Structures are given as C-alpha cells and as structure tokens.
Amino acid sequence: MVDMNVLIVGVGGQGTLLASRVLGAWADIAGKDCKLSEVHGMSQRGGSVVTHVRIGSDIAAPIVSPGEADFVMAFEKLEALRFAYYLKPEGTILINDQEIMPMPVITGAAEYPEDIYGRLAADGKKYISVPALELAETAGTSKAVNTVLIGALAKITGEELETVEEALKRTVKPKLLDVNLAALKAGYDFIK
Amino acid sequence: MKKLMLTNEAVARGAWEAGVKVVSSYPGTPSTEITEFCAGYPEMYVEWAPNEKVSAEVAIGAAAAGVRSMCCMKHVGVNVAADPLFTAAYTGVNGGMVLVVADDPAMHSSQNEQDSRFYARSAHVPMLEPADSAEAKEYLKRAFDLSEEYDTPVMLRLTTRSAHSQSYVELADRVEREPKPFVKDIKKWVMMPAAARGRHLVVEKRERELKDKELPEFYKIERRSDKTGIVTLGAVYQYVKEATDASVFKVGMVYPLPVEAIRRFAETVDELIVCEELEPFIENQLKAAGIECRGKDIFGLQGEFSPAFIREKLYGIKAPAPVSDVPGRPPVMCAGCPHRGVFYVLNKLKLNVCGDIGCYTLGANPPLSAVDICVCMGASVGMAHGFDKADSPLKRKTVAVIGDSTFIHSGITNIINAVYNKGTSTTIILDNSITGMTGHQDNPSTGKRITGEATAKLDLEKLCEAIGVQSVRVVDAYDLEAVEKVVREETAREAVSVIIARRPCALLTKSYPPAYSIDPDKCVKCRACLRIGCPAIEFIGGKVRINKELCVGCGVCKGLCRFGAIKEGR
Numbered sequence: 001m002v003d004m005n006v007l008i009v010g011v012g013g014q015g016t017l018l019a020s021r022v023l024g025a026w027a028d029i030a031g032k033d034c035k036l037s038e039v040h041g042m043s044q045r046g047g048s049v050v051t052h053v054r055i056g057s058d059i060a061a062p063i064v065s066p067g068e069a070d071f072v073m074a075f076e077k078l079e080a081l082r083f084a085y086y087l088k089p090e091g092t093i094l095i096n097d098q099e100i101m102p103m104p105v106i107t108g109a110a111e112y113p114e115d116i117y118g119r120l121a122a123d124g125k126k127y128i129s130v131p132a133l134e135l136a137e138t139a140g141t142s143k144a145v146n147t148v149l150i151g152a153l154a155k156i157t158g159e160e161l162e163t164v165e166e167a168l169k170r171t172v173k174p175k176l177l178d179v180n181l182a183a184l185k186a187g188y189d190f191i192k
Numbered sequence: 193m194k195k196l197m198l199t200n201e202a203v204a205r206g207a208w209e210a211g212v213k214v215v216s217s218y219p220g221t222p223s224t225e226i227t228e229f230c231a232g233y234p235e236m237y238v239e240w241a242p243n244e245k246v247s248a249e250v251a252i253g254a255a256a257a258g259v260r261s262m263c264c265m266k267h268v269g270v271n272v273a274a275d276p277l278f279t280a281a282y283t284g285v286n287g288g289m290v291l292v293v294a295d296d297p298a299m300h301s302s303q304n305e306q307d308s309r310f311y312a313r314s315a316h317v318p319m320l321e322p323a324d325s326a327e328a329k330e331y332l333k334r335a336f337d338l339s340e341e342y343d344t345p346v347m348l349r350l351t352t353r354s355a356h357s358q359s360y361v362e363l364a365d366r367v368e369r370e371p372k373p374f375v376k377d378i379k380k381w382v383m384m385p386a387a388a389r390g391r392h393l394v395v396e397k398r399e400r401e402l403k404d405k406e407l408p409e410f411y412k413i414e415r416r417s418d419k420t421g422i423v424t425l426g427a428v429y430q431y432v433k434e435a436t437d438a439s440v441f442k443v444g445m446v447y448p449l450p451v452e453a454i455r456r457f458a459e460t461v462d463e464l465i466v467c468e469e470l471e472p473f474i475e476n477q478l479k480a481a482g483i484e485c486r487g488k489d490i491f492g493l494q495g496e497f498s499p500a501f502i503r504e505k506l507y508g509i510k511a512p513a514p515v516s517d518v519p520g521r522p523p524v525m526c527a528g529c530p531h532r533g534v535f536y537v538l539n540k541l542k543l544n545v546c547g548d549i550g551c552y553t554l555g556a557n558p559p560l561s562a563v564d565i566c567v568c569m570g571a572s573v574g575m576a577h578g579f580d581k582a583d584s585p586l587k588r589k590t591v592a593v594i595g596d597s598t599f600i601h602s603g604i605t606n607i608i609n610a611v612y613n614k615g616t617s618t619t620i621i622l623d624n625s626i627t628g629m630t631g632h633q634d635n636p637s638t639g640k641r642i643t644g645e646a647t648a649k650l651d652l653e654k655l656c657e658a659i660g661v662q663s664v665r666v667v668d669a670y671d672l673e674a675v676e677k678v679v680r681e682e683t684a685r686e687a688v689s690v691i692i693a694r695r696p697c698a699l700l701t702k703s704y705p706p707a708y709s710i711d712p713d714k715c716v717k718c719r720a721c722l723r724i725g726c727p728a729i730e731f732i733g734g735k736v737r738i739n740k741e742l743c744v745g746c747g748v749c750k751g752l753c754r755f756g757a758i759k760e761g762r
C-alpha cells in the first residue's frame with residue numbers, strides 16, 4: 001500500500017463511512033500508520049458528508065488539509081466539484097458518475113452545475129470517472145458504490161486485489177461479502 | 193493487540209478495562225457511540241437514561257454504592273446534568289465516577305458552541321482531555337484512579353474531531369474490582385447546609401492539592417524551537433505539531449491547569465502562544481498568573497481549528513479555497529420522513545411554530561419553512577406557553593412541536609406546567625418512536641432497552657391524560673387531511689391539548705411499497721408537489737420526476753396533486 005491522503009466525499013446515506021473503514025483495515029494489513037476522521041451521528045440522509053483518511057507513518061492530524069489530498073474519492077459529481085480544492089496538484093479525483101440533486105436544486109433555488117468534468121479539467125484537476133452505480137448494480141446491489149470505488153483506488157495505486165479483499169472481509173458483514181467482493185473486482189477491473 | 197479504533201470506542205473499551213460496572217447516558221452527537229459501544233460489553237450494566245440529569249444521578253448513586261460508574265453526554269447535556277454534578281463534587285464518590293463530555297466546535301450538529309471546560313472549573317472537578325484514541329483510553333482509566341484517590345467526580349473532555357477520529361489503540365484486559373461498601377455518613381453524603389459547609393472545605397483542599405501537584409503524567413513538552421512555544425491540547429495538539437515547528441507544551445489535565453510548569457516552559461522561549469479552540473480558558477488563566485502570552489487575538493473564538501487554519505493565522509500561508517458557486521447540500525428530512533407532512537400542514541395554516549431539537553428542526557428550512565423559534569431540548573412546550581401567557585396576538589396560532597425522545601427528555605414538565613397554570617397551548621408530539629437525530633437510539637417510548645431487550649413501553653396518551661391534558665388526540669402523520677383537521681380543532685380550543693402525530697421513522701421501516709411516479713400526461717407542471725420538500729421529487733429540465741431510488745412510497749405527495757398526476761407504482 002502506498003502512503004496517501006484520501007478525502008472521501010458524498011451524500012449522507014451513500015456508504016462513505018464503510019469506504020473509510022475498508023481503507024483503515026487495508027492500512028492495518030499493510031502495517032501502516034493510519035488516522036481517520038469521520039463525521040457521523042445524524043440519521044438523516046441527504047447532506048454533504050466528508051471523511052478524511054491518512055495513511056503513512058507517524059501521522060499527527062486525523063484530517064487532510066486543502067491542497068494535500070492524493071485522492072478525492074467522490075461518490076457524487078457535485079461533491080467532486082465542491083471538494084476538488086483538497087487535491088494536491090498531482091492528485092487524482094475518482095468520481096462516481098452519478099448526480100444526486102440537493103434540496104436547493106430540487107426547489108429551484110439553485111441549478112445543478114453543467115459540465116462538471118469540463119470545469120474540473122479547465123481547472124487542471126486530474127480525474128477518473130467511474131460508472132460505480134452501474135457496476136455495483138451489476139455486481140448485485142446499488143449499495144456497493146463504495147466498494148467499487150475502493151477497487152478502482154486499489155488498482156490505480158498498484159495494490160494486489162487479494163490485499164483489499166482481505167480488508168473487505170474484515171469490514172463487511174459476512175452475508176454481504178460476496179456482492180461486495182464482486183463489486184470490488186468490478187471497480188478493480190474497470191481501471192485499465 | 194493493536195486495533196484501529198474510533199476514540200468513542202476507545203473510551204468504551206477504557207471503561208471496560210477500568211472495571212466500570214454502571215454506564216448511564218443520554219445520546220448526543222458527538223458522544224453517542226461511547227455508550228453504544230459500552231453496551232457491547234456484558235460485564236457492564238449500560239442504559240439510556242431519559243436525560244443527562246438522570247444519567248448523572250444514576251452514575252452518582254452507583255459510585256456511592258461502591259462501583260465504578262460513567263455517564264456520557266454532549267456539551268449542552270452538561271447544562272442539564274449540572275445540578276447533580278456541582279453537588280456531587282461536594283459529596284465526592286466511593287467507587288470512581290467519570291462524566292465524559294464531548295464539545296462540538298464548529299457546531300457540526302449542535303445549537304451552540306459552549307466550552308465545557310468552564311464546568312470543570314466552576315464545579316471544582318478535575319478534567320482531562322486526550323488527543324487521540326489511545327490517549328483517550330489511558331486518560332479515562334487514569335480518570336477513574338484520580339476519582340478514587342481524590343474522592344471526586346472527574347470529567348473527560350472530547351471534541352467532535354477527537355471523538356470521531358480513529359487511530360491505533362493497544363488493548364488490555366479488564367480489571368475487576370471489589371465493590372466498596374457504602375458507609376453511612378451524613379457529613380459526607382447528605383448535603384444540607386451544615387454538612388455542605390464542611391464538604392466545601394474539603395473541595396477546596398482537594399483542589400489545592402491537585403493544583404500544587406501539577407501531575408507530570410498529564411503534560412508533555414516537545415522542544416523544537418527556542419523562538420516560539422505553543423501551549424495546546426486535545427485534537428488541536430495534533431494540528432499544531434503538523435502546522436508549526438514551535439516547541440509544544442501539551443496540556444492533558446485541563447483543570448486544574450499546570451500553571452507553574454507552563455511558566456517554566458514560557459521562560460525557555462521568546463514568545464508564548466496558546467492555541468485552543470473556543471474560549472480563552474487556558475490563556476486567561478496564564479494571564480491571570482502573570483505569564484505573558486497571546487492566543488485569541490490570533491485565532492479568535494469561532495469554530496474548529498485545522499493545520500491549514502493555524503498555518504494561515506500564524507504564518508499568513510493561505511490554503512487553496514473552495515469554489516464559490518457550487519449549490520449547497522444541507523441535510524434534509526429523508527424521503528418518507530413522517531415529520532414532513534406535519535410541517536407542510538403547519539406552513540399551510542400559517543401557524544407560529546415553537547420548535548425543538550431533533551430531525552424535525554429541519555422543518556425550519558425552505559420549502560417547509562415552518563419552524564419559527566428553537567432554543568434547546570424541551571423548550572418548545574414552555575415557549576408556546578410563554579406566547580400564551582404573554583397574550584401574544586399569535587397566541588391562538590401557536591403550536592409547540594417536539595419529538596418523542598425530546599418530550600421525554602424535558603417536555604413533560606413543561607406540559608405539567610401548562611396544565612397546572614391553566615394554559616391553552618397546543619403541543620404536537622412527532623412520535624416516530626425512536627431518537628432519530630442522533631442515529632436511532634431506543635428511548636422509553638420504544639419499548640426496548642439499549643441492548644434490544646424488551647421492556648415497559650411508555651404510553652404517551654395515558655401520560656398526558658394523567659397530567660390533566662384536556663384533549664389528547666392521535667393522528668397518522670401520513671394522513672395530512674386528518675392532521676390538518678385535528679390541528680385546526682385543537683389550536684381553537686381554550687385548553688391545553690396534545691396531538692400525537694404517529695408513524696415510525698422511515699429509515700426503520702423494513703418493507704416499503706413500490707415507488708410512486710408521475711403521469712406525464714396529467715402533470716401540468718404546477719409544481720405544487722415540490723412544496724413538500726421531498727428529496728425524491730425533483731424538477732429537472734422543466735419536468736417533475738420521482739426518483740425511484742429514493743421514494744419509499746409513503747404516498748404523502750399524492751394528495752397534493754389536484755390533477756391526479758401522482759400515481760402508485762410505475
């Protein structure tokens with residue numbers, strides 16, 4: 001496993017917490033120091049959520065600073081745009097190619113930005129779009145968007161699939177393991 | 193064995209290792225998970241109390257009975273628990289007792305940004321603050337030792353960032369402890385003036401002793417520069433280490449503060465800076481002791497710190513900023529939330545709504561825009577009675593709105609007050625049969641304990657009747673016609689009334705009917721259905737659409753369409 005700062009962003013209810021826990025287990029298996037910072041406690045869904053993951057050695061702060069993320073793992077396109085400023089100049093945003101309308105857009109008070117990919121590119125941000133919802137549905141559940149993205153991250157960082165499979169085994173409930181392993185592989189194989 | 197652990201989990205583990213026997217808490221972000229994790233250890237008795245005052249009193253009783261006890265709460269919970277806390281500082285303990293408090297700088301999920309360190313000082317109890325998961329577990333265990341050694345309750349303070357961070361923790365075994373006998377001694381245990389005067393002297397003596405000792409295990413000096421020294425604590429300590437190359441004095445015992453050790457540290461650097469979130473708690477004590485330092489003039493009182501914030505404030509280095517034109521994504525009531533329809537009706541009837549704390553506070557946001565005032569847990573009912581007794585022109589148009597957990601927490605006494613004092617206010621209990629906001633904790637109205645075990649279920653109707661409420665009505669929160677009718681009738685009534693709008697939380701409903709959909713031939717795009725603010729109903733590209741991923745088929749929107757365009761199923 002490589003040392004990295006990862007910012008996981010999405011919409012409450014999308015399973016961002018599980019993604020950070022898998023990363024934690026992965027770091028543990030790799031013998032790395034790791035700190036995570038989660039925001040949780042609210043049941044309601046639909047708000048913007050952020051989880052910080054830092055993997056390396058002798059880590060102090062559990063949060064990633066703007067401009068210092070190696071990866072922003074975005075579960076939703078608008079959230080990718082919102083948190084792109086956390087990225088290092090050489091960092092990559094991994095984007096689940098899905099749009100979820102926030103309340104101000106639903107009520108017509110604001111518009112969902114057009115051409116998010118174009119804006120990110122114009123801003124010099126490197127991004128990889130992953131059809132994670134589709135891949136998760138094919139794997140057996142729309143809830144496994146998180147695992148698809150972890151699979152993609154594993155491949156991009158040159159990790160063996162087996163290591164991340166082990167991390168998944170430590171993190172997800174046994175009865176959900178098979179679909180999640182399939183989703184992980186789908187994300188892994190998506191990156192060429 | 194080493195394990196990656198949430199600090200809140202580490203606190204629970206620490207309680208278990210310390211041999212704690214009784215844990216009583218009331219949920220509150222960011223402290224809730226401590227008690228939930230505690231419930232996973234069968235060696236400890238763990239409960240959800242109806243509020244923080246009760247939880248502290250249970251812990252005081254258990255400690256007096258001779259076992260180790262703990263109660264956990266968020267910062268505002270200490271306001272509720274303050275009464276027993278201040279006097280338990282006088283009686284002292286028998287078995288050790290620790291009150292864990294989690295502050296919320298930046299108000300990730302709170303109604304104010306109060307700093308609980310002042311409670312330690314004004315109640316004269318020691319307070320420790322850890323900087324990560326491992327330290328949280330160690331400090332909690334040491335807090336129990338201190339509690340027994342100095343015969344006092346001890347506070348452990350966390351903040352949102354420390355409570356909700358994970359880092360590695362070394363696990364140890366549980367040490368069982370023999371319960372100490374409770375020895376009858378009215379001079380120690382019965383706080384009447386004569387005895388309390390004696391105990392107040394004990395409190396002062398104990399505090400002086402701890403102050404003079406300045407226990408070195410609870411501070412740490414890291415020398416890096418002779419120019420700047422920074423005094424810091426908790427999560428902020430980690431940020432300071434990362435953002436600066438200053439020498440660091442890390443405070444672990446927040447109260448009493450090791451002032452003389454800090455004075456010695458100050459003498460070794462050219463300038464001393466205090467880096468602490470919220471109030472100048474440490475800074476002012478140092479200044480009062482004649483130690484020159486800076487702090488709040490650099491960092492201010494507001495919000496949460498971060499390495500980037502400290503770099504900017506100390507060195508003027510600006511971190512990349514977010515783009516400004518991205519629409520916000522505030523939390524919303526979920527699709528199918530039973531609260532939504534009630535607020536739709538309150539908005540439609542243009543009522544003056546005294547709100548309360550819970551998921552339903554979101555009813556203040558557009559498009560529902562139905563909550564007009566919200567202060568603290570339980571306040572809705574009292575405030576509505578206040579509008580009533582002020583003879584406000586809004587009097588007959590005012591309702592209180594309160595959740596089931598909040599009603600039990602501190603709404604009940606308010607209803608008693610309204611009935612007793614011949615009020616005429618109307619209270620709507622939004623009974624989704626769970627403590628929703630904090631992540632679904634059971635409460636006395638759910639009929640289940642924290643362990644999931646079945647127990648007596650509080651009957652809200654009978655309770656209100658017993659109090660003397662003249663009219664107690666129950667409605668289905670999804671049936672908007674019925675809700676509207678009952679609200680009209682009860683607000684018109686010249687007596688105290690309670691409406692219980694009942695439906696379980698949509699997130700806990702196991703099987704949903706199929707999603708609804710819009711018949712494009714019938715939809716005239718009047719957008720009346722959007723006024724209910726359901727995240728599943730979208731207006732995109734000039735068309736109204738129901739998002740089948742989100743819709744749980746509650747059907748509340750169907751009645752809003754005069755053209756019959758909303759239909760069940762596809």
Ligand SMILES: Cc1ncc(C[n+]2csc(CCOP(=O)(O)OP(=O)(O)O)c2C)c(N)n1
Nearest residue numbers: 220269549550551595596597598627628629
């Ligand atoms: C004194 C105090 N304790 C705890 C909290 C944390 N808290 C906020 S809302 C809430 C409970 C909400 O439950 P309920 O009233 O049943 O409404 P729901 O969220 O289920 O709609 C709690 C415990 C608080 N804000 N203040």
